[in-house]
Amino acid sequence: MHEMVINRVWNRRALLGLVPLLVMNLHACPAASPNVLIILTDDQGWGDLGIHGNTNLSTPHLDSIAKQGVSFQNFYVCQVCAPTRAEFLTGRYHPRTGVSGVSQGQERLNADETTLANVFKAAGYTTGAFGKWHNGTQSPLHPNDRGFDEYYGFTSGHWGHYFSPTLDHNGELVRGDGFIVDDLTNHAIAFIEANRKQPFLCYVPLNTPHAPMMITDEFYEKFKDALPAMRHRDPHREDLQRTRAALAMVENIDWNVGRLLKTLNRLSLEDNTIVVYFSDNGPNSFRWNGGMKGKKGTIDEGGLRSPLFVRWPDRIQAGCEIEKIAGAIDLLPTLMDLADVDHPLRKPIDGRSLMPLLKNPEAHWMPRELFSIRGEQVSVRNQRFRFDAEGRLFDIGSDRGQHEDVSAKHPKITMAMQELAQQYREEMKVEFAKNRDRPFHVGFGASTMLPARDGQEHGDVQRSVKSPNNSFFTNWKSKDASITWHVDVATAGNYEVLVRYTCAAGDEGVTMRLASELQGESGPFTSAPVVEVFDPPLYDKSKERVKKSHYFVKDFKTLSLGDMYLSVGECTLRLSADEIIGTKAIDVHSIQLVRN
8 A cells, every 4th residue: 555554553452443342341440540621612713712822812721721731733623523523533534434524414423433432431431522513413323322421412513593592411302501602511510520539531512613603792792893903814805793703702612611620620630630622623714813724614724723732730741832743533542542541443543642742742753644635625734745635735834824836846745645645535435435325313212303404305395594404494385395304214113203393373284294205105104283383483693793694593393293103224204294274384393203
């Protein structure tokens, strides 16, 4: 194999990749086992930190993690959310894991992947996750099925409202309490307090500053009329209102991270807790980002470079800066080494443990490349250069902003990196193909939620917003319209069908039907009329700080359509309306299948 494969360093545990994952380990952790607290932010760019030179905002608590630990100066993630999460959780490039995008099933992490939580739980740790999951909703892909004992948050790619929204608590829908990041942090703190006498893994994937750009007055007041001194490198592209909101949201993150750190200190856990902080991709708007090219969604420096701070008092030297390139794929093996958790993984990993660098930033380190992919586009980063998706070469050491193409000056390096990019493209094309058109899981657990995000509209039915995440179906005006879900049923039996709906006055009386179809032939079905009008207003958006918004959220009511029998295997579930009584049928948030 080519240098790409030679340079891929398999973690020593990955050599046991064919050994099945142990689901339980009866050996308790030694008393000295360190706790692990991982904070992952959503759409926060490398430049959204005071320690990186941004004077537009103040982030003392985030900065303190770097000052009291180490910071990686060349740490890379993916260009969008779900792929980064998959790479962090598995140590594997995301196309290998089943994750190819952010919505309509592309975000799902295959059930046969071993996650960080699987590993630590098997080693005796209590595990909890609090925030945005974005790697699968239906069992066996839900966080509680992936090694997390406790989960509170949402499994979608983004949430449409940040003030007391409906959330998922261990698979049950509950009402959140207050601003979502404050609420998630409250639950993480409660988890830490409850497990302070035993080793824990606490994963806190906060969901801001991802849109909608909602933030409390308390944090927005400072920025509402501010003119940021530090601007994007192309100032005419910057939306100042969005920048102001993002800065306020980051300061709220900093405050909440401060609460987590103070909890560790108050409980005397600070010295025995590894704290990791990073972001999932570049900034979600054009704002100051150290002059780098690109933002979220691009595979240039600005879309991929993330902060990475690791703190462990008296174990990791404070204030160190590590220049070696590293990526999200490295975090699983690194945390396993730091915590001395030795556990067989099902599959070989692409990452390598960073522990030698944490011990000594100048340690001998085998040269490597890191790869980023977006569709057919591939970008390659080695210690000095970035080879971009257009075939240009940039010397990042002297040109972080990717202004000068130096491919003509370094033809051999350019050719070698071009070959690596092509090999990676072809290898990942095979991986993408394996996971195309996967059905959604049904019947692996007692109850399965199939949200609008995972459905396909037909006829005049439309989504409430252009992005499937956190959308609902509306504008159902024709009886020829329908909504379908392609599913794979794991357990045969009778399932009660619940529809979460709204219905305007005058439209009640419509009969909704859910049928199972196999190869176009209709099978078992169940139906019921919509008797009760339920037409609540959209949630208040007064705390959203930008003028243009495509986030619309409202409450939904549950209607039982009765029971239907589902056989094992793949089929299509089709929701239809027998007749349109008024101007339209119902709006649909989701269907839920509850096994009897």
